[in-house]
Amino acid sequence: MAKISIVRTDAPPVCEARAECEIDCLYLGRQPIVARDGALEAYELLFRESEVNRAFICNDARATARVVVNTMCSMGVAATLGPHRGYVNMCREMLFDDAVMLLPPERFILEVLETVCVDPPLIERIDRLRRTGFKVALDDISDLSDALIALLPHVDIVKVDLLSADRERLPALAEAVKAHGKTLIAEKVETRDDFALAQALGFDLFQGYFFARPQVLSTRRGDPSRQSLLRMLALIASEAPLSGLEQELKRSPDVVMQLLRLVNSSAYGLGRRIGSVREAILAAGTRQIARWAQLLLYASNGELSWRSDPLAQLVGARSRFMELAAARVRPDSERFGDCAFMTGVFSLVHVLLGDAAPNTSLVQIGLVPEISDAIVHRAGLLGAMLTIAEAVERGEHERAARELSRVHPELAALTSSTFAEINLEAAMWTHAHEAA
Incomplete structure (x- = not known):
């Protein structure tokens, strides 16, 4: 279990030596959510990057990813939340990202930020997440806006900002939410009068400075290397034997420590503690490990920020296009779709790693030949699909598909109308990442 400290936020400014030490620390804010009688019900988990009890957020998605990684891997769910639930802010990008499934639904509540654009794809995604247990x-x-009324059937909880709400209209807002059977939380409760008003209006839970300011938790940082994470993803994509993934993990103690914290956390509900790398892999499962590794890449600072620059957006759009195309070409093969997506992911890894040619990077990673040959030599059906994906970026995909379908008849499934549908869906997926 990680050693967690509660940082005093009334302390004087830190000296330079202390500031340098903070580079090796991870921070997390935690504010209580209480019941009508004052009993602790849950915590809202907040992004913090130092012991200063304020959030300086430039990217909502990265901030959320950092909160998830720090809670699940570095600090541990049990140490951070105890027996209570955690509320985690979610921008649009994170709601649509597969990494959200790293969170156990019985321990975490997804809190949709007020900046998220409400549209049919978002509502559909929220409904899907609720069906999985969130x-x-x-x-x-x-x-009481039209957007709120439209969303009420699709959510479980509504948090009302008492500072921003019109006090005269507050009773109607509370009554409408309660009429739909939703849990009502009063946030930014700052005075006894605020608390009394919210109680009288039937609010169920309460959060704000009247009860407690956020605590800042801290622990030592453990940041795995990019190469190790990429090799892990490559092994999972190649369906390598368990022993191969086990050996790769053993080469990276920091990664092992975070994995053990992940599966030893109460989030997994295991009846026994995990004491070895092999047991950790079996407990988490390779799909969960893949999500976790991608999230670590996603959440890391500086050079590990895949989705904050044009290269990352290009990789994402290409990978998503290939995955969607694979579902049309071989609709009954989930494995083929996974391979197509990973081919897109690794097709630009040489640029990410600063190598002149892809074969050098792929040899270092040890990727499965089916994918590496598609990238280096454009071999097989995956290679043909990668060529088409690249042609999409130049607006020449229909001609490329016609030519390649002579060699690979399965590509005939990619008709003009199909391309239009796939391009639209891939564009929406990419826009969701860019908009956050």
Whole structure:
């Protein structure tokens, strides 16, 4: 279990030596959510990058990813939440990202930020997440808008911002939410009068400075290397034997420590503690490990920020296009779709790693030949699909598909109308990542 400290936020400014030490620390904010009688019900988990009890957020998606990684891997769910649930802010990008499934639904509530654009794809995604067991909350609601009324059937909890809400209209807002059977939380409760008003209006839970300011938790940082994470993803993509993944993990003690914290956390509900790398792999499963590794890449600072630059957006769009195309070409093969997506991911890894040619990078990673040959030599059906994906980026995909379908008849499934549908869906997916 990680050693967690509660940082005093009334301390004087740190000296330079202390500031240098903070580079090796991870931070997390935690504010209580209480019941009508004052009993602790849950915590909202907040992004913090130092012991200063304020959030300086430039990218909502990265901030959320950092909160998830710090809670699940570095600090541990049990140490951070105890027996209670955690509320985690979710921008649009993170809601649509597969990494959200790293969170156990019985321990975490997804809190949709007020900045998220509400449209049919978002509602569909929220419904899907709720079907997997998640509870969904709306954050910073201040009035009874048409958007709120449309969303109420699709969420479980509504958090009302008492500072922003019109006090005269607050009773109607509370009554409408309660009429739909939703849990009502009053946030930014700052005075006894605020608390009394919210109680009188039937609010169920309460959060704000009147009860407690956020605590800042800290622990030592453990940051795995990019190469190790990429090799892990390559092994999972190649369906390598368990022993291969075990050996790769053993080469990276920091990665092993974070994995053990992940599966030893109460989130997995295991009846025994995990004491070896092999047991950790079996407990988490390779799909969960892949999500976790991608999230670590996603959440890391500086050079590990895949989705904050044009290269990352290009990789994402290409990978998603190939996955969607694979579903049309071989609709009954989930494995082929996974391979197509990973081919897109690794097709630009040489640029990410600063190598002149892809074969050098792929040899270092040890990728499965089916994917590496598609990337280096454009071999096989995956190679043909990668060629088409690249042609999409130049607007020449229909001609490329016609030519390649002579060699690979399965590509005939990619008709003009199919391309239009795939391009639209891939564009929506990419836009969701860019918009956050």
